[in-house]
Amino acid sequence: MTERKQRLEELKADLLGRLEKYAAHQHRDAGALEADFAEQAVQRQNDEVVDGLEAEVRATLNQVNHALARIADGVGDQCESCGKPINPQRLEALPRSTLCMDCAE
Ligand SMILES: [Zn+2]
Numbered sequence: 001m002t003e004r005k006q007r008l009e010e011l012k013a014d015l016l017g018r019l020e021k022y023a024a025h026q027h028r029d030a031g032a033l034e035a036d037f038a039e040q041a042v043q044r045q046n047d048e049v050v051d052g053l054e055a056e057v058r059a060t061l062n063q064v065n066h067a068l069a070r071i072a073d074g075v076g077d078q079c080e081s082c083g084k085p086i087n088p089q090r091l092e093a094l095p096r097s098t099l100c101m102d103c104a105e
Pocket residue numbers: 079080081082083084099100101102103104
């Protein structure tokens with residue numbers, strides 16, 4: 001249990017680091033005025049890719065925070081949906097999981 005919490009904390013730090021990088025990227029792009037239209041188009045595509053990655057990271061971060069909150073409440077091992085214990089192997093493979101195998105499907 002402690003190990004899982006530690007893994008989640010590490011994952012959280014990693015995700016926050018990525019969000020910072022994305023923010024720096026978007027900030028730099030906003031400041032750069034590209035004269036060439038083709039370059040602008042490429043820039044916009046990059047921005048969309050980064051936006052997509054950022055949304056993914058944010059969604060994962062929400063799951064990590066949610067799992068950490070449940071651990072703090074002492075129900076980290078219980079399925080959020082049916083209340084049964086979550087298979088330890090599942091938690092090992094996916095520490096941010098808050099649903100048992102059956103409910104996740
Ligand atoms: Zn369940």
